[in-house]
Amino acid sequence: MSARLHLVRHGEVDNPERILYGRLPGYPLTERGRRMAAMAAESVDRRVARVYASPLVRAQESAEPWAQRAGLEVRTEHRIIEPTNAFEGRSLAAIRALRDPRMLRLVWNPFLPTWGEPYRAIAARVEAAMTDALDELAESGDEGDVVMVSHQAPIWITHRHLAGQRLWHDPRARRCALSSITTFERRGDRLVEVGYADPAASVDAIDLGAV
Numbered sequence: 001m002s003a004r005l006h007l008v009r010h011g012e013v014d015n016p017e018r019i020l021y022g023r024l025p026g027y028p029l030t031e032r033g034r035r036m037a038a039m040a041a042e043s044v045d046r047r048v049a050r051v052y053a054s055p056l057v058r059a060q061e062s063a064e065p066w067a068q069r070a071g072l073e074v075r076t077e078h079r080i081i082e083p084t085n086a087f088e089g090r091s092l093a094a095i096r097a098l099r100d101p102r103m104l105r106l107v108w109n110p111f112l113p114t115w116g117e118p119y120r121a122i123a124a125r126v127e128a129a130m131t132d133a134l135d136e137l138a139e140s141g142d143e144g145d146v147v148m149v150s151h152q153a154p155i156w157i158t159h160r161h162l163a164g165q166r167l168w169h170d171p172r173a174r175r176c177a178l179s180s181i182t183t184f185e186r187r188g189d190r191l192v193e194v195g196y197a198d199p200a201a202s203v204d205a206i207d208l209g210a211v
Helices: 029-041 057-070 092-097 119-140 150-160
Strands: 004-009 048-053 074-076 143-148 181-187 188-199
Touching: 004 057, 004 119, 004 150, 029 057, 029 150, 048 119, 057 074, 057 143, 119 143, 119 150, 119 188, 143 188, 150 188
Parallel strands: 004 143, 048 074, 048 143
Antiparallel strands: 004 181, 181 188
16 A cells, blocks of 8 residues: 555644734644544544654644554654744734735735745745655655644645646635645655545634634
């Protein structure tokens, strides 16, 4: 059975101030978020041989159920972290309204985007992390899948990149729910998406603060 790589989004985040948290420290999971992370881990009926997570606390906490079920340690992978973003730390309401004139200069080119890390750079670093993880697994001789717990933007942008789609997009239309699982296989020298699942869809979660 070919190894698969699952890009998993973290669960619901404790963000009562409703800000774009980006790479800011803190912002752990809520109790619902922990339940969502457990639901995601329980939904995959395949052996897991490696568990990686972004260094941000919400990703580390969301990786714990996967690691516990597989009897593994969580490996920190910095290349699957949230993108940089100039709006980090601002309220979501202010960002949407663009009330601060200083924000206007940041949105002149949404195709790059001008307010944060270039889409191509995000896709390149995540794909490299995925490839390296699968290579390391193959070289080790261990059997099983790879799990990488990351964030909405890196997962969705990588999905578009590997599907050969344009990278600029409307963030409101992303198919990347909290605790969702986007699954890939390596076919020849390509990573190909083979599935998407939303195992925590039944949880009435609040999805705010994503880059």
